[in-house]
């Protein structure tokens with residue numbers, strides 16, 4: 216499959232990366248193990264996994280910043296070694312490092328100039344991007360060393376979009392943002408998707424991904440655990456039951472986990488507990504337990520398995 220037939224924009228085949236660690240004793244850590252992945256044009260693709268899963272390694276391999284031990288990575292039908300593709304992609308690194316003494320606006324102008332945008336066009340493009348990521352004019356004129364984490368994240372996203380890329384790679388674009396900021400980034404990624412861009416982003420925040428992605432892959436310990444639409448990842452799963460009770464002391468939480476079958480999780484709430492059951496076989500026992508502890512049932516709801524459940528179950532399996 217190549218870009219010209221409009222099918223795959225990102226194609227990873229058997230992508231593997233080993234790191235040598237230790238000073239004298241050379242030990243090999245396999246950060247990425249035989250990853251196969253295809254992302255189609257226009258998809259918003261979520262690349263999920265806990266810390267250390269290999270997400271950043273994959274993105275660095277895609278950006279040709281590090282080189283694979285085995286396998287291949289292609290973007291827009293070309294090997295990632297082909298530097299001509301750079302002009303058509305954008306990249307937000309995990310911990311973007313910028314020149315502290317530049318202002319946000321200067322950073323964007325500088326990046327635009329690097330991409331060969333004319334001085335006149337540069338200014339216009341910077342304004343447009345600042346608006347897009349929600350930085351005010353006053354903030355744009357502040358030096359980057361005075362930026363908060365959220366502001367750095369925004370300017371990093373703006374920088375990744377300077378060349379109006381066809382494919383955007385973002386490593387944890389929502390990290391360091393408050394819920395409002397996360398929402399804004401989510402809307403921004405959605406708008407990129409609507410404009411036909413392909414967006415590939417990593418995250419360990421599952422709820423952000425669930426409402427945003429066309430498809431997602433779950434990575435753990437360097438291995439692909441699952442890949443598919445959010446529906447496919449969660450749909451095949453049996454629905455879980457959510458039980459909310461009040462008047463139960465938090466000390467009962469442990470006992471519930473021990474004594475009642477099919478309990479997936481129990482979390483204390485200010486005046487009771489929030490329980491997730493894997494299926495309804497444990498429901499009677501749960502309700503009896505709550506009553507025996509003097510508690511009252513508030514609600515029982517069936518809920519579709521969330522990506523989070525799939526994720527943690529996958530994690531447990533490995």
Ligand SMILES: Nc1ncnc2c1ncn2[C@@H]1O[C@H](COP(=O)(O)OP(=O)(O)O)[C@@H](O)[C@H]1O
Pocket residue numbers: 234235236244245246264265266267268269270271272273
């Ligand atoms: N430069 C490196 N040298 C040695 N080990 C590394 C290096 N970069 C990453 N790793 C290891 O590779 C694994 C994957 O890391 P990473 O790709 O950063 O995961 P993630 O981004 O999903 O948190 C981790 O075990 C990490 O310690």
Ligand SMILES: [Mg+2]
Pocket residue numbers: 270271272309386
């Ligand atoms: Mg990372």
